[in-house]
Amino acid sequence: MFRSIWPYIGAGIILLFAIGAILAPWLSPYDPYEIHLSEQLAGPSRAHPLGQDANGSDILSRLLYGARISLAVGLSVVALTAVVGVLLGLVSGYYGGWIDTLLMRLVDILLAFPGLLLAIALVAVLGPSMRNVVIALAVLGWVSFARLVRGQVLSVREREFVLAARTSGQSDLRIMVVHILPNVLSPVIVQATFGIAGVIISESSLSFLGLGAPPGTPSWGAMLSQGKQVLLDAPHVSIFPGLAIMLVVLAFNFVGDGLRDRLDPRGGSGRRG
């Protein structure tokens, strides 16, 4: 299906992390909240393969539980924003006129904000919690989907099969959902995979700044933040969550690249219409 090996490697990494996240209660050797102050900052050992953090908690266990947060936030934000963005982009592109002008100006306004800064401001107002992180990231996230889909719809709606659908007496809603939507989904899928990677970084950044999960929750960003204070004495506390973030983001990007090449009709191997 894919021409290179990287998308498969990416999918494999994501699968591993997903299994780790789902089976965290069974796979983790220790309770991620367990505190052993006598063993704080202990390096990797046979008992604790990735070492222990400032509270003496097992880093491997915390990483596995942290995968749940990262993947859950990534998937839920992207699912939410993709649905909203696709719907608005579809309506905006298909109808044009004042609906389009209104929506696209809103998009321009939202795009003028630095994304993370707006998320920080929103979480600061709403209060730090995972739910508010999802809200803050979703407020901006739909914009890229809406713009992408609108652009695609603008080109697809001029194609003759859309006119043919109108000549055959189909309603606007039906034309949008049945005829246009399936023709604009490929770039949305690609965008969604890159989107998950971006959201995972944003979530980690917010948690790093103390605006994400409540203190003590095993979130990769928060772990990284905690490790920063002891970076020189116990680098393993930051390195492993950092590696986890990097691997997952890289994996999603590999898959996104692969999907883009596969779904782009100009790529040649995709099924052409």
Add this chain to the structure above:
Amino acid sequence: MTASEPLLEIRDLKIRFQGEAGPLNILQGVDLKLLAGETVGLVGASGSGKSVTAQAILGLLKRPPLLEISGQILYEGSDLVTMSAGQLRQVRGRRIAYIFQEPMSALNPVFTVGEQIAEMVVLHEGLGRRSALNRAADLFAEVGLPDPRRRLNNYPHELSGGQRQRVMIAMALSCSPQILIADEPTTALDVTIQAQILRLLKRLQVERRMALLFITHDLRVMAEIADRLAVMQAGRIVEEAGIEALFHAPQHAYTRQLLTLIPGRGGGRVVP
């Protein structure tokens, strides 16, 4: 309805488009009648307003560029120009069907051709999916697609140009329309396939007693298929006559000019 009463009558149709440099008069008072069971050819150069006339019949012109439309398009006593979108949807596809020039782009690339026809049948006739697919296979057989059952599962890109145009025709026939508008249906095809499609359209038109409005810039095509011809120039119908009369004794200078453009004909006469 008597034989002489028109099925479709266009009266003084005027259409203005918004052009970049100001309003453009695209149609300047078109009058055209289509009787039940006859084939009328609408001939003219590119930009003469043929397709705009055809698209106006089904209310397909978008605003913008459409600025203004006046006149009447009477179908069974109701005016299609003033009809509501909902009423128009009942006419489109079910009573008046449309075939496009480029069958590749007129088919949705992400669905099989069987699904696309079945969708029309389900939509307009309320049949179940299975019976709709059976109907699609029957239609494929009627338009001469070999191995119709297997064709149902093909995507548009898996068919040849001629096969795709047959699929488009089958789709147009799916709801047994009274009027079939064919907008340059053979222009994108090579000559041998063109002849096949023309014969097919003629046969179907006779068998189903449909009225056929055939749009083309190619007078040769008309000689094979039309009963009557309407010649368009710059948004007007400049001459309308039976095929024999028009070929043998063209009245308008533009018609004579079009006739001399037929290759191999020179300035002489060709029997249609």
